[in-house]
Amino acid sequence: MYEGPVQDLIDELGKLPGIGPKSAQRIAFHLLSVEPPDLDRLTGALQRVRDGVQFCVECGTVSENERCRICLDPRRDQTVICVVEEPKDVQAIERTREFRGRYHVLGGALDPLSGIGPEQLRIRELLTRIGAESDGVRITEVIIATDPNTEGEATATYLVRMLRDFPGLAVTRLASGLPMGGDLEFADELTLGRALSGRRAM
The missing domain is CATH 3.40.1360.10 (Dna Topoisomerase Vi A Subunit; Chain: A, domain 2)
Known part of the structure; x- marks a missing residue:
């Protein structure tokens, strides 16, 4: 356990998906070592995400505007x-x-x-x-x-x-089956079964 803000930062980073305690600690100490302008850019990006990103009213994807570029x-x-x-x-x-x-x-x-x-x-x-x-x-x-x-x-x-x-x-x-470059022997039964049932004429 570290003191004050450092531990708070580690705790918050640890809540992110795919970030375990060790990774959270590594990221926190990296952030402590970077130059202030780099930290300001990260802080600014987070604030812009919080304040400026919304969800498209039509399709529901992230967008800067009411409707996303794909829907427009x-x-x-x-x-x-x-x-x-x-x-x-x-x-x-x-x-x-x-x-x-x-x-x-x-x-x-x-x-x-x-x-x-x-x-x-x-x-x-x-x-x-x-x-x-x-x-x-x-x-x-x-x-x-x-x-x-x-x-x-x-x-x-x-x-x-x-x-x-x-x-x-x-x-x-969407069809599901074997990945390109894969070997049949390593495919699980469900994936191989789907590939067989979804076969197409050549």
Whole structure:
């Protein structure tokens, strides 16, 4: 235990995801050794995040303005929505340069043990978006891109149940399977099974 502000800093850093006690201590002592201007830049960045970042009213991703740049881009396909759990997932899909539609960020995944039910997620907003026509454009496909874990699968199943009553709406799920450069012998049974069931013609 260190005294006063140093221990407070270590404690706060330790609350960040992926930062254990040792890492928190290392970061704290690094911050103590940097020049004041560097520390001021970090403090300024944190303040700007606190005061200037908001969530897009349409899709729910982080944005500097009321609507994010993706929702404002007229070149994006308004008929297709990709549903993700978190804003960081939007960036992961954008890096592929394969998707030209729009997004909907749920703000998490269903996890009853942690008290996260449908009411805590942006599911109602998704249903409203799909049910409403914007400038005569109707959504024709929803791609569910939740994580391939227990919570993500439960969320995907729930969404499919909610969306099946919309006439003419195609609901698809991201394929899951073997990573590029991987070996079959190291793949777990579930991943290998998904790869087999999701096979496609060559």
